[in-house]
Amino acid sequence: MKKTRRDFLKTAAAGGALMLAPLSASAQQEIKADDEAVGMFYDSTLCVGCKACVSKCKQVNDMAAAPMPGDNDRVWDAPNDLDYRTRNIIKLYKDEQDPTKHAYVKYQCMHCIKPSCVSACPVSAMQKEAGTGIVFYDKNICIGCRYCQVACPFNIPKFEWPETFPKIVKCDLCKFTNLKLKNIPACCEVCPTNAVIFGKRKDLLAEAKRRQAENPGKYEKHIYGEFEVGGTNVIYLAGTSFDNLGFPELEKESAALMSEHVQHTVYKGFIAPVALYGFLAFVALRNRKSAEEVAHEHELEHELEVEIEHELEKEKHEKEGKH
Amino acid sequence: MAGHHDEYQVHRAKILTPAFYVLLFFTVLGFLLIAYRFVMGIGAVSNLSDGYPWGIWIAYDVATSTAFACGGYAMALVIYIMNRMKYHPLIRSALVTSMFGYMLAGMSVMVDVGRYWNAYSFFIPSRWQPNSVMFEVAVCIMAYNVVLIIEVLPAILERFIHMKDNRFPKLKHYAMIIYPKLDKVLIFIVILGITLPSMHQSSLGSMLIIAKSKLNPIWHTEILPLLFIINALYIGYATVIFESFASSMAFRRPFEKEVQQLSRIIPYVTGIWLTVRFIDLYVRGQLSAAFAGDFYSWMFMAEMLLILTGTYILMWNQYRRSPRMVFIAAMFLLIGGGWFRFNVYLIGFKPHGNWSYFPSLPEFFITIGLVAFEILGYMVLVKLFPIMPKVHGHEATAETAKAH
Ligand code: SF4
Ligand code: SF4
Ligand code: SF4
Numbered sequence: 057m058k059k060t061r062r063d064f065l066k067t068a069a070a071g072g073a074l075m076l077a078p079l080s081a082s083a084q085q086e087i088k089a090d091d092e093a094v095g096m097f098y099d100s101t102l103c104v105g106c107k108a109c110v111s112k113c114k115q116v117n118d119m120a121a122a123p124m125p126g127d128n129d130r131v132w133d134a135p136n137d138l139d140y141r142t143r144n145i146i147k148l149y150k151d152e153q154d155p156t157k158h159a160y161v162k163y164q165c166m167h168c169i170k171p172s173c174v175s176a177c178p179v180s181a182m183q184k185e186a187g188t189g190i191v192f193y194d195k196n197i198c199i200g201c202r203y204c205q206v207a208c209p210f211n212i213p214k215f216e217w218p219e220t221f222p223k224i225v226k227c228d229l230c231k232f233t234n235l236k237l238k239n240i241p242a243c244c245e246v247c248p249t250n251a252v253i254f255g256k257r258k259d260l261l262a263e264a265k266r267r268q269a270e271n272p273g274k275y276e277k278h279i280y281g282e283f284e285v286g287g288t289n290v291i292y293l294a295g296t297s298f299d300n301l302g303f304p305e306l307e308k309e310s311a312a313l314m315s316e317h318v319q320h321t322v323y324k325g326f327i328a329p330v331a332l333y334g335f336l337a338f339v340a341l342r343n344r345k346s347a348e349e350v351a352h353e354h355e356l357e358h359e360l361e362v363e364i365e366h367e368l369e370k371e372k373h374e375k376e377g378k379h
Numbered sequence: 380m381a382g383h384h385d386e387y388q389v390h391r392a393k394i395l396t397p398a399f400y401v402l403l404f405f406t407v408l409g410f411l412l413i414a415y416r417f418v419m420g421i422g423a424v425s426n427l428s429d430g431y432p433w434g435i436w437i438a439y440d441v442a443t444s445t446a447f448a449c450g451g452y453a454m455a456l457v458i459y460i461m462n463r464m465k466y467h468p469l470i471r472s473a474l475v476t477s478m479f480g481y482m483l484a485g486m487s488v489m490v491d492v493g494r495y496w497n498a499y500s501f502f503i504p505s506r507w508q509p510n511s512v513m514f515e516v517a518v519c520i521m522a523y524n525v526v527l528i529i530e531v532l533p534a535i536l537e538r539f540i541h542m543k544d545n546r547f548p549k550l551k552h553y554a555m556i557i558y559p560k561l562d563k564v565l566i567f568i569v570i571l572g573i574t575l576p577s578m579h580q581s582s583l584g585s586m587l588i589i590a591k592s593k594l595n596p597i598w599h600t601e602i603l604p605l606l607f608i609i610n611a612l613y614i615g616y617a618t619v620i621f622e623s624f625a626s627s628m629a630f631r632r633p634f635e636k637e638v639q640q641l642s643r644i645i646p647y648v649t650g651i652w653l654t655v656r657f658i659d660l661y662v663r664g665q666l667s668a669a670f671a672g673d674f675y676s677w678m679f680m681a682e683m684l685l686i687l688t689g690t691y692i693l694m695w696n697q698y699r700r701s702p703r704m705v706f707i708a709a710m711f712l713l714i715g716g717g718w719f720r721f722n723v724y725l726i727g728f729k730p731h732g733n734w735s736y737f738p739s740l741p742e743f744f745i746t747i748g749l750v751a752f753e754i755l756g757y758m759v760l761v762k763l764f765p766i767m768p769k770v771h772g773h774e775a776t777a778e779t780a781k782a783h
Binding site for chain 1: 417418419420421422423427428429430432433459460462488491492493494495497498500501503505506507508509510511512513514515517566567569570571573574577578581582585586587588589590591592593601604730731732
């Protein structure tokens with residue numbers, strides 16, 4: 057019954073080994089885009105900032121306008137940033153020193169090859185379409201936990217904060233609207249300068265490389281989205297650094313893959329939890345046996361104590377009686 | 380589990396004390412605000428944003444408060460696995476605290492999620508998403524809530540069985556039938572009650588692994604699950620100490636001597652945690668960032684200082700002998716351990732772009748309301764059912780009797 061520190065350490069070590077399993081993680085698997093994966097290619101140097109794509113996106117996807125502060129008549133749709141009314145936005149970058157140097161940038165979902173939002177969603181409300189790789193959302197399943205927002209490295213999914221019955225909002229490449237009807241996303245359809253084009257990822261990537269090769273010096277070397285977080289189906293070229301354009305600097309490794317790896321190492325086939333349960337049950341049942349013996353001893357001890365107390369009380373009373 | 384019934388007692392005292400009304404006030408306030416949230420939306424009561432989609436309702440009510448509710452888990456581990464039966468009298472009150480702590484988490488989640496009416500998605504296999512850490516956490520916490528209720532059930536049943544005035548004869552009858560059956564299988568439930576927290580407490584750490592680009596590297600590591608589970612253990616022990624001390628003050632009971640002995644375990648657990656934490660920082664080359672002296676570094680050092688201080692106090696026998704010092708050390712560990720979780724979920728979390736978050740007043744009051752509700756439930760339950768450890772010896776009984 058005498059337990060030593062060793063037992064404690066043994067138990068701790070067994071539990072620790074189980075939790076440490078992820079440490080034995082092997083290197084990340086390769087993430088590869090599907091050959092059929094589709095996406096968009098936005099060339100910042102071609103964009104004239106007309107925002108035709110912004111308004112068309114709203115129109116076909118039935119999004120509310122985002123009026124300017126003070127615009128009580130709701131004349132303008134003037135979104136500040138992506139939000140629950142705006143899946144797509146054009147922003148302007150201006151060089152502080154040289155105002156002639158400016159560039160536009162378009163933000164929307166990047167349609168990651170290994171999307172964190174899909175990996176995070178507990179109920180499969182965020183899904184990646186097999187083949188096309190389109191990342192889309194189903195509000196009828198979503199519980200509104202916003203883990204997709206936490207997980208997305210680009211901060212793309214938006215939540216309807218002012219609504220009583222809110223949902224998540226994000227670009228789905230017009231999967232249910234323009235793409236379905238006309239085989240092209242709305243923003244790509246209306247762009248007057250072809251700054252944003254639609255196609256298979258591998259073709260778009262080839263096109264981006266061709267433009268870079270043809271116009272040395274015009275473009276940054278970096279094709280944003282080629283490798284970021286394992287690669288995205290939307291890719292970018294620009295004449296200025298992507299940091300200037302407000303993109304986060306991201307690693308090639310996918311955090312979604314890392315997270316799944318840890319999770320699978322611990323929970324694969326539910327072996328580890330079952331093993332843990334079995335191990336704990338074994339120890340606890342063995343302990344209980346010895347404990348029952350001890351419990352009996354305790355009871356006897358306790359009874360004895362009570363008896364002794366009674367005896368003492370009696371003696372005391374007798375003494376008092378004599379006085 | 381046979382032969383333990385006489386370890387517990389109903390704490391006989393008035394239920395409607397002034398403290399009761401204060402807690403009731405905050406509970407009602409909290410629930411009114413919750414009602415407002417359900418009518419007007421989350422944006423109307425909170426400062427949450429698309430950059431900070433999770434605020435204190437997740438960082439405190441779920442991530443931290445379930446750690447504070449790990450007393451039952453930590454005690455079960457000591458008692459049934461490490462075979463320290465002498466701590467058995469402490470388990471029921473620890474379990475009740477755990478039950479309310481996890482209930483708080485469950486309620487907060489229902490306040491926090493936007494599309495709560497779809498929560499049944501968790502019970503539809505075609506929607507299960509085993510890649511999702513949150514899926515595992517959610518299912519596990521739901522299951523653990525049920526386990527905790529079953530674990531507390533014997534106390535409720537005992538009360539009905541021992542009822543003198545036979546007001547509810549049916550209830551008594553059923554209690555007498557269920558009780559022995561429950562007693563037989565209880566050990567398997569208890570073990571489930573150790574397995575489940577081991578799973579979801581570590582997964583609560585895994586939750587932020589996917590947000591790698593947003594979480595400061597001082598806290599982002601692949602071994603977050605390991606750090607979280609050890610953290611849950613020492614917070615669990617610290618809670619048992621805290622709770623015992625608080626109830627000895629509030630209910631004027633003697634401070635349980637088992638609790639003081641229990642405090643001996645803590646430095647081992649925190650020791651392991653600190654070692655793992657530093658080795659991890661060293662391996663990932665983040666030690667210099669951790670001591671760089673910027674905001675994040677200060678937050679890290681505060682976390683370390685609190686935990687180191689608590690550990691240091693409990694390393695010395697002469698301090699462990701003083702209930703006050705043990706209590707102070709437990710406070711350090713509770714705050715320090717909770718601080719770590721806050722660092723992971725909120726303070727170290729910085730999305731790309733111009734986002735900031737500080738909880739709004741209604742957010743605070745909803746959390747406070749739920750916590751008040753939790754304490755209220757605890758206070759009422761221990762006065763109705765045999766949950767507190769039995770006070771031994773004459774002196775103590777006399778004191779309790781005097782108290783109210
Ligand atoms: S950019 Fe964000 S929302 Fe879009 S697929 Fe990637 S992780 Fe999901
Ligand atoms: S908010 Fe909805 S879509 Fe996003 S992770 Fe939660 S359940 Fe999935
Ligand atoms: S693909 Fe469709 S939803 Fe996405 S930004 Fe373009 S128009 Fe909007």
